[in-house]
Amino acid sequence: LEIAKYMSINDYQPTLDLCQRTLDDLGTLDYQDAKAIAAISYQFIACCIQLKRYEAGKRQIDIILSIQQPASFNWFKAHELYLNLCLHTQQYDTASDIYNAVTKHRKFKFLPTSVKEVWNIYQAWLYLLSQVGWISSSHWDHLPASRFRASRFINDMNVFSKDKKGLNIPILVIYILL
Numbered sequence: 001l002e003i004a005k006y007m008s009i010n011d012y013q014p015t016l017d018l019c020q021r022t023l024d025d026l027g028t029l030d031y032q033d034a035k036a037i038a039a040i041s042y043q044f045i046a047c048c049i050q051l052k053r054y055e056a057g058k059r060q061i062d063i064i065l066s067i068q069q070p071a072s073f074n075w076f077k078a079h080e081l082y083l084n085l086c087l088h089t090q091q092y093d094t095a096s097d098i099y100n101a102v103t104k105h106r107k108f109k110f111l112p113t114s115v116k117e118v119w120n121i122y123q124a125w126l127y128l129l130s131q132v133g134w135i136s137s138s139h140w141d142h143l144p145a146s147r148f149r150a151s152r153f154i155n156d157m158n159v160f161s162k163d164k165k166g167l168n169i170p171i172l173v174i175y176i177l178l
Contacts, residue, residue, distance in 0.1 A: 002018055003015055003018055003019060003022070003040070003043050006018065007043060007046075010050075012046075012047040012050045012051050013047075013051065015043060015047050016044060016047035016048065016051060016053075019040050019041075019043050019044035019047065020044065022040050023037065023040055023041065023044065023060075026040070032067065034067040034068060034069075034074070035074065037063070037064070037067060038064050038067075038068065038074040038077070038078070041060050041061075041063065041064050041078075042077065042081065044056075044057075044060050045057045045060050045061060045081045045085070046081070048060070048085075049081075049084060049085060049088055052088075054085060054088065054089045057081075057085050058082075058085060061078055061081060061082045061085065064078040065078050065079075065082075071105055071106075071107040073111075076102060076108070076111060076115065079098055079101075079102045080102075080118060080119070080122075082098055083095050083098045083099060083102075083122055086098065087125065090134075092126070092129050092134050092135045093135055093136055095122075095126060095135075096126050096129075096130070096135050099119070099122055099123060099126055102119065103119055103123075117156075117157055117167075118167070120153060120156060120157065121167065121170055121171060121174065123148055123153070124148065124150075124153050124171075124174040124175075124178065125170075125174060127148035127178075128174065128177055128178060150175060150178040153174075153175070153178075154171070154175050157171055
């Protein structure tokens with residue numbers, strides 16, 4: 001609850017400190033609850049991104065991925081945060097590789113629509129980055145994401161296009177830029 005309190009007011013430093021203490025406490029337990037560690041880690045990583053502490057965020061992503069079942073919901077979420085971190089650190093080729101590995105996974109199609117729409121937004125940003133030459137063609141051209149179409153992108157946004165704040169803003173911005 002305290003983490004939610006600080007996150008709701010965008011106070012990232014106290015949230016980060018609280019997450020670190022909580023993760024340390026969880027680490028002392030005999031039983032490692034991967035879901036609890038992941039839940040706290042997501043907030044930790046979000047704070048690291050906001051505070052530009054990318055190396056700490058990457059270390060936590062590595063921890064999450066090492067304890068998650070491949071293709072679980074938390075596995076997909078950890079990769080989403082990893083891709084986001086890569087975008088913030090201008091590791092665009094790595095972000096493209098993450099995008100393509102995750103969206104090619106056979107269980108990706110079973111994710112909720114709202115989760116897949118977040119990945120569609122990432123695809124649009126990655127496509128734009130590829131068009132301005134910030135993603136090398138060796139990481140992009142031969143992959144399914146390279147067949148991006150702006151009109152299909154906007155038409156496929158069923159959940160977030162109804163949202164008048166939140167993720168509708170990035171959808172509109174990327175559409176205008178494209």
